[in-house]
């Protein structure tokens with residue numbers, strides 16, 4: 001397994017995945033274009049931590065490519081496009097945001113080939129009174145049969161933010177299985193009551209629930225879990 | 238330990254508790270039995286400090302202090318524990334992280350990971366629980382009975398001095414009920430000042446954890462109090478007959 005690291009200290013070249021790879025991405029305060037091309041039959045796992053970025057990130061998945069992206073970010077206005085261009089390609093994309101300023105996160109997945117599979121989880125905690133938007137499109141071409149596409153979009157509002165989700169499924173044929181869901185709201189009152197009834201302070205509760213909400217779906221080993229958790233704690237105000 | 242005076246509570250313009258009174262001394266076990274919808278769970282949540290209800294009047298005094306204005310977490314750290322009738326599941330928050338945070342919130346010295354895991358393992362073994370729940374999200378994928386055991390596990394770890402058991406017996410199979418009650422009795426032996434309020438529909442749990450008083454609650458207040466045997470009388474006659482007496 002090859003391990004690559006990308007940050008914005010140097011000029012970013014296109015990344016071509018020709019063997020099974022772990023890709024660590026750490027970007028801050030930048031607005032770059034990043035192209036990642038995953039060749040036939042390759043597995044790619046991405047661990048991405050971004051701070052204050054508005055990047056354009058493009059993935060191209062060829063036949064049988066398998067990709068998992070574990071992304072955690074603060075104040076993110078990236079535009080991510082995933083092209084599923086080869087048959088049987090599959091992607092699981094976890095985007096987890098902590099939001100303080102006005103931001104729009106745009107995600108597009110294009111199913112261009114048969115039997116392609118995408119699962120997209122977009123979670124954001126909006127801490128401030130700012131505006132946050134998830135614009136999420138799943139497009140399935142007429143020629144692409146038996147595809148699976150799922151998107152789950154959730155925003156937890158901790159302040160008094162203006163939050164907006166636009167989940168779109170644009171489907172050109174019937175032979176597919178597609179779902180989407182959107183939730184905007186606070187943490188549930190009975191959940192907070194349960195945790196506080198065991199003595200957790202309001203801050204303890206918020207932090208536990210935020211960590212669970214942002215990291216709960218991803219599969220992180222102990223070391224990564226610590227790194228991701230530290231990022232949340234550092235940016236939790 | 239706990240004294241409730243003249244407590245009236247409503248929700249959505251409906252009166253639920255009506256001048257409710259009770260007094261529980263250190264080390265005592267009280268049981269409350271009463272028909273569905275009479276306000277037993279409401280009472281337990283109001284003692285815990287839930288803000289879902291409007292408190293119209295009354296005082297809740299815990300160890301000589303009026304706790305009516307305290308937040309839920311402050312009441313918990315003072316030693317009150319509510320084992321809930323229907324414990325919810327919480328996605329993304331593991332039992333171990335939750336309980337460690339809860340323990341650390343009530344002590345000045347944070348508990349070490351090793352000591353914590355040992356405490357958990359011993360307690361889970363005594364409760365005949367599966368070990369793997371430590372790293373699972375709270376009650377996620379757990380059955381009704383498993384959730385009740387998890388409530389009792391939390392008692393053993395957090396060590397409260399006043400425990401409300403809201404229908405802890407419902408959902409437990411016969412063996413589990415025995416194990417749970419044995420654990421609670423052992424806890425009482427080790428902490429003899431602990432007081433317990435048992436809310437139940439069936440006298441069976443009271444055969445294991447013998448109450449000093451049994452109260453019959455109807456329409457938001459206690460209408461009759463007796464000793465241990467009163468529970469069997471209620472079980473035999475039913476509420477309607479006893480109210481009409």
Ligand SMILES: Nc1ncnc2c1ncn2[C@@H]1O[C@H](COP(=O)(O)OP(=O)(O)OP(=O)(O)O)[C@@H](O)[C@H]1O
Pocket residue numbers: 248249253271272273274275276277278279280289322
């Ligand atoms: N959050 C709530 N919102 C609206 N009504 C409520 C709420 N909680 C309780 N009630 C109402 O208050 C009344 C008392 O409910 P409570 O749960 O306290 O009864 P109970 O005595 O515990 O009943 P059971 O034996 O069935 O558990 C019921 O009529 C119930 O519908």
Ligand SMILES: [Mg+2]
Pocket residue numbers: 277278279322403
């Ligand atoms: Mg009840």
